[in-house]
Amino acid sequence: MYNSVKKYFKVLVLATAAQGLFASTAYAQDPGHYGLGRIATEEEIAGWDIDVRPDGLGLPEGSGSVSVGEGLYEAQCASCHGLFGEGEGRWPILAGGYDTLTDDRPQKTVGSYWPYASTLWDYTRRAMPFTAPQSLTVDETYAITAYVLYLNELVEDDFVLTKENFLTVEMPNADGFFHDDRPDVKNKACMKDCKDPASIKVISTIAGVSPTEHLEEGAEEESAGEAVNEHGKQVYKQSCAVCHDHGVAGAPKTGEADAWTDRIATGIDTLAKRANEGYMGDAGMMPPKGGNMSLSDEDVTAAVEYMVEQSQ
Ligand code: HEC
Ligand code: HEC
Incomplete structure (x- = not known):
């Protein structure tokens, strides 16, 4: 691995053209190249080569206890990630x-989801705290790392994490990720007698990003029998469904009474006002009125009425 990293960095260093051009004579003897750049030093490579693998390769010598981690976590992480994670x-x-x-809506955390403790170590060293990676x-x-594992009840309070005991x-x-080796299920290139591409419907796998209503059979018949606020429905489908159909970013899911009962209690006027203002809690503005779409207050209000209708 070291050699390929070394080559890669050589290319990178080469790419700093100005340096290379002016220093070219000094490296002109370097065989196989154009007399530009220089080989990265061990220190330069070490600065980048900090990945830790699931099998522990890459972990440096060292150790840290849950109790020391507690103080550090509270000082450096808790303001964002909460005292208890x-x-x-x-x-x-x-x-x-x-x-x-x-x-x-699964809650994916270090404890519930991550298959390797090494990811926690690597991610924390590489990227956290957010403001001072x-x-x-x-x-x-x-x-x-020991403390976050402790918060997830994966180690005891007297645990000391070291390079040696990391894999324990x-x-x-850990077994929740596996290679999907089912035959003929997906990603199999068709080589003959293939389906007519025009007949294939592609429905986005990122829920809600592409409008798919027109592809769903019977879409028109939903809530048949009830008078539907057609204008509100139309605005909703165009401007709101992308988040509210699927609960993207914590948006209350239309049709899911739980998400709406308390809100509806505040009154449609209040909800419409908040939507008109682009209200999205503390996080900031909610499109579309907060964004740059040109909806009138009436459009948004009709959409809110539609959402409420569908959620009761
Ligand atoms: C200023 C706020 C802030 C602080 C302080 C902070 N983090 Fe984070 N942390 C974030 C943000 C934002 C993300 C998501 C980053 C992303 O997805 O690109 C994140 C992501 C993470 C993740 C990955 C979570 C996941 O499920 O994807 C871990 C683990 C983590 N932080 C650990 C820490 C640790 C340990 C500390 C203290 C050393 C810390 N963070 C301090 C804001 C913060
Ligand atoms: C980009 C995503 C997104 C889009 C698009 C969007 N919303 Fe929202 N909306 C949210 C989120 C997230 C919340 C939850 C805010 C919270 O609870 O802090 C929310 C909350 C709401 C609420 C509840 C406000 C409250 O007081 O609890 C209403 C009403 C609402 N949206 C209406 C609309 C309407 C109408 C549209 C379209 C015209 C729309 N939203 C488009 C993300 C979106």
């Missing part, structure tokens, strides 16, 4: 969510 506001949740993976020392990273940590979802 429950997530403040809309910041990611790091703990809990067990047995939710088969739910409609790569500011943690190796031992601090071990300690905080058992992640509950």
Whole structure:
């Protein structure tokens, strides 16, 4: 691996053209190249080559305890991720969510979802805290990792995580990821007697991103028998469904009474006003009126009425 990394960096260093051009004579003897750039130093490579593999390869020597991790976590992580990993506001949740993976809206956390503890170590060192990535020392990273594992009830409170015992940590979802080797199910290129491409309906796999209503049979018959607020429905389908059909980003899901009961109690006027203002809680503005779409207040109000109708 080292050699390929080395080559890669050589190319990168080459790409810093100005440096290369002016320094070219110094490296002109480097065989097989154009006299530009230089080979990256061990230190330069080490700065980038910090990945830790699931089998522990790449972990540096070091250690950290749950108790030391607690103080570090509270000082450096809790403001966003919550004292117990429950997530403040809309910041990611790091703990809990067990047995939710088969739910409609699973809670994917380090404990419930991540198959490898090494990802936690690597991610934390590489990217956290959000505002100061790569500011943690190796031992601090071990300690905080130990503490997040503890928050997920995966280690005891006297646990000390080290390079040596790293692989003893058992992640509950370790076996939850597997290669889908079912034959003939997907991704199989058709080589003969293939379906007419024009007859294939592509429905987006990212729920709600592409409008698919026109592809769904019987879409027109929904709520047959009831008088439907047609204008509201039309605005809704065009401008709101992308989030509210599927609960994207915490949007209350249309048709799901649970998400709406309390809201409806505040009155349609209030809801319409908030939607008109582009209200989206503390997180900021909700499209479309908060965005740049040109809907009138009446359009939005009709859409809200439609959403409420469908959710009662
Ligand atoms: C200022 C807020 C903030 C602080 C402080 C912070 N984080 Fe994060 N953290 C985030 C955000 C935002 C993300 C999501 C980043 C993304 O998805 O690109 C995240 C993601 C994570 C994730 C991945 C979660 C997942 O399920 O994908 C872990 C693990 C994590 N942080 C650990 C930590 C640790 C450990 C600390 C303290 C050393 C910390 N964070 C401090 C904001 C913060
Ligand atoms: C980009 C995603 C998105 C789109 C598009 C969107 N919304 Fe929302 N909407 C949200 C989210 C997220 C919330 C939840 C905010 C919260 O609870 O903090 C929300 C909440 C609401 C609420 C409840 C407000 C309250 O007081 O609880 C109404 C009503 C609403 N949206 C109406 C609409 C209407 C009408 C449209 C289309 C004209 C629309 N939304 C388009 C994301 C969206």
